[in-house]
Amino acid sequence: MEKEINSIFDIKNKITELFGIKYPIIQGGMIWCSNHQLVAAVSNAGGLGLLGSGSMTPDELVSEIRKTKELTSKPFGVNIPLLYIHSDEVMNIIVNEGVKIVFTSAGNPKLWTSFLQEKGIKVAHVVSNSKFAQKADEAGVDAIVAEGFEAGGHNGFEETTTLTLISSVRRVTAKPVIAAGGISNGRAMLATMVLGADGVQIGSLFASSKESSAHENFKNEIIKANEGDTKLLLKKIVPVRLLNNKFSEEVFNAESAGKSREELSEILGKGRSKVGMFNGDIENGELEIGQVSALIDSIKPVKAIVDDIILEYKVARQQVNIERFNF
Amino acid sequence: MEKEINSIFDIKNKITELFGIKYPIIQGGMIWCSNHQLVAAVSNAGGLGLLGSGSMTPDELVSEIRKTKELTSKPFGVNIPLLYIHSDEVMNIIVNEGVKIVFTSAGNPKLWTSFLQEKGIKVAHVVSNSKFAQKADEAGVDAIVAEGFEAGGHNGFEETTTLTLISSVRRVTAKPVIAAGGISNGRAMLATMVLGADGVQIGSLFASSKESSAHENFKNEIIKANEGDTKLLLKKIVPVRLLNNKFSEEVFNAESAGKSREELSEILGKGRSKVGMFNGDIENGELEIGQVSALIDSIKPVKAIVDDIILEYKVARQQVNIERFNF
Numbered sequence: 001m002e003k004e005i006n007s008i009f010d011i012k013n014k015i016t017e018l019f020g021i022k023y024p025i026i027q028g029g030m031i032w033c034s035n036h037q038l039v040a041a042v043s044n045a046g047g048l049g050l051l052g053s054g055s056m057t058p059d060e061l062v063s064e065i066r067k068t069k070e071l072t073s074k075p076f077g078v079n080i081p082l083l084y085i086h087s088d089e090v091m092n093i094i095v096n097e098g099v100k101i102v103f104t105s106a107g108n109p110k111l112w113t114s115f116l117q118e119k120g121i122k123v124a125h126v127v128s129n130s131k132f133a134q135k136a137d138e139a140g141v142d143a144i145v146a147e148g149f150e151a152g153g154h155n156g157f158e159e160t161t162t163l164t165l166i167s168s169v170r171r172v173t174a175k176p177v178i179a180a181g182g183i184s185n186g187r188a189m190l191a192t193m194v195l196g197a198d199g200v201q202i203g204s205l206f207a208s209s210k211e212s213s214a215h216e217n218f219k220n221e222i223i224k225a226n227e228g229d230t231k232l233l234l235k236k237i238v239p240v241r242l243l244n245n246k247f248s249e250e251v252f253n254a255e256s257a258g259k260s261r262e263e264l265s266e267i268l269g270k271g272r273s274k275v276g277m278f279n280g281d282i283e284n285g286e287l288e289i290g291q292v293s294a295l296i297d298s299i300k301p302v303k304a305i306v307d308d309i310i311l312e313y314k315v316a317r318q319q320v321n322i323e324r325f326n327f
Numbered sequence: 328m329e330k331e332i333n334s335i336f337d338i339k340n341k342i343t344e345l346f347g348i349k350y351p352i353i354q355g356g357m358i359w360c361s362n363h364q365l366v367a368a369v370s371n372a373g374g375l376g377l378l379g380s381g382s383m384t385p386d387e388l389v390s391e392i393r394k395t396k397e398l399t400s401k402p403f404g405v406n407i408p409l410l411y412i413h414s415d416e417v418m419n420i421i422v423n424e425g426v427k428i429v430f431t432s433a434g435n436p437k438l439w440t441s442f443l444q445e446k447g448i449k450v451a452h453v454v455s456n457s458k459f460a461q462k463a464d465e466a467g468v469d470a471i472v473a474e475g476f477e478a479g480g481h482n483g484f485e486e487t488t489t490l491t492l493i494s495s496v497r498r499v500t501a502k503p504v505i506a507a508g509g510i511s512n513g514r515a516m517l518a519t520m521v522l523g524a525d526g527v528q529i530g531s532l533f534a535s536s537k538e539s540s541a542h543e544n545f546k547n548e549i550i551k552a553n554e555g556d557t558k559l560l561l562k563k564i565v566p567v568r569l570l571n572n573k574f575s576e577e578v579f580n581a582e583s584a585g586k587s588r589e590e591l592s593e594i595l596g597k598g599r600s601k602v603g604m605f606n607g608d609i610e611n612g613e614l615e616i617g618q619v620s621a622l623i624d625s626i627k628p629v630k631a632i633v634d635d636i637i638l639e640y641k642v643a644r645q646q647v648n649i650e651r652f653n654f
Contacts, residue, residue, distance in 0.1 A: 150488040158555030161477040161488040163509035164618045182490035191518035228485030258585020291491045
């Protein structure tokens with residue numbers, strides 16, 4: 001049997017308490033999508049906006065943090081992919097600019113967690129399996145983001161889906177858990193919280209929002225996407241979920257033909273995600289998006305997105321008391 | 328926005344009503360695991376047992392149906408993979424032996440649905456995407472099983488996970504929906520019902536049960552499995568989720584090297600699933616199991632499995648009313 005879920009008897013939601021926000025909805029800090037407009041809009045709507053530092057130079061990050069502060073007085077944070085950027089410089093910016101919340105991913109949570117916490121900064125770490133969740137717990141993080149196979153962008157090697165992952169992670173940690181991957185509506189939010197999550201991180205839906213810094217062409221492709229229109233590719237390098245297009249087909253065909261890691265790296269080249277997601281070249285760019293793109297039908301302002309999720313969540317929560325669930 | 332979920336205001340659960348069972352828990356009709364002992368045990372415990380006809384000769388199926396009837400007076404059914412067996416002969420057996428419930432999969436639901444329904448037989452059809460769900464709806468099936476990427480055995484090409492799939496399927500049909508893939512406990516059951524499912528189909532957990540006809544060696548491998556210990560393989564033939572072993576590694580390596588459909592078929596050979604799941608050759612056999620194998624820790628009797636799921640479901644349902652969910 002599962003360990004008892006400690007959080008279940010708390011009087012308050014652990015995520016709203018931890019970050020000082022109204023709703024336990026985190027906006028994933030996505031490269032090329034998550035600049036100050038998106039982040040401030042999410043935080044102003046009652047969630048937690050995260051700047052995606054993975055696609056910013058240090059100077060741009062400073063500027064984005066300052067611009068976010070001009071647009072919101074609510075809590076916001078920065079996502080830092082530890083392996084991909086100059087972490088030392090970024091961490092100093094975080095401290096100097098007075099950022100109070102950091103989400104780390106793609107790296108060892110032991111490296112920076114206590115450094116940040118000593119400065120009064122809350123730290124969450126993103127994992128794709130329960131072994132890494134345990135390591136994040138041991139590193140003393142304040143919360144753990146458990147991201148499943150259906151999520152867009154970088155992904156785990158085990159391909160564990162959110163439904164399975166939350167149960168697994170809940171067995172190894174009593175820390176607040178944030179579910180990520182496959183969540184684009186209030187029912188999915190409640191479903192993952194029933195599994196034991198304390199809140200959710202939403203990526204694709206916010207990437208498609210009016211305020212997202214993603215190129216309009218990319219947003220239109222998200223709207224058009226159907227089931228099966230994303231694929232987990234580049235597994236020999238680092239697994240990443242991409243929207244099907246000319247580029248992803250080239251990668252898929254190369255993988256099916258058994259091309260090596262080196263040959264795949266050459267096809268990938270440099271700066272592909274900027275080309276696609278920011279510059280709007282939807283044929284040759286790398287378009288990172290989750291499976292829920294199939295459920296996204298229009299480009300909406302962030303405020304409407306958050307309000308709709310919370311309304312649907314509340315209705316779904318009421319409905320759990322009705323006869324359909326009674327036997 | 329999603330279409331309103333019609334079923335939500337029903338007074339009774341649609342699945343318990345449809346099949347005349349106590350709990351909306353279906354035991355997946357799995358090859359080599361689902362003989363009369365398992366089926367009768369599930370039906371006696373309040374769920375719906377399904378014989379897995381895919382691994383039975385017509386004579387064996389007749390015998391299994393008769394033996395099931397000796398062990399239970401409760402409703403039970405037969406799973407029929409339409410593409411893989413002599414459907415005509417099997418359908419006549421179903422009618423002649425007085426089976427009242429049929430789950431069809433891997434084929435066109437239009438072929439047999441009305442033939443069976445005219446004989447007073449309830450028909451459910453298994454799908455992996457909403458396009459097929461719509462076709463099943465049009466074919467007039469009584470219920471739709473929506474099975475996600477995390478499920479064991481045969482799987483969809485789109486790789487849509489259960490969390491995403493249930494929302495998608497719920498948008499295209501008002502029929503009762505049964506969620507499958509990733510469900511091995513009461514929280515996951517409630518979670519998928521929050522998404523809009525009316526009941527669940529559980530495979531892996533029942534495959535590992537005391538009464539399952541799977542070989543003891545296979546059951547012990549399920550118990551030992553961790554996250555990442557299953558993989559979706561054979562995508563160039565028909566995607567199937569397998570437990571990692573010597574055979575699956577051979578397939579994985581062949582696929583990574585870009586081997587053709589024909590070469591993969593040769594590696595697969597014939598009767599691999601019997602070798603593994605029924606004869607217990609855990610190195611050379613094909614071991615079909617879902618991602619939730621990582622959450623299964625012991626071989627339990629069916630009655631205890633069903634009771635534990637229902638207890639956890641009820642506790643989880645109560646807990647949705649507490650403060651953790653309130654904001």
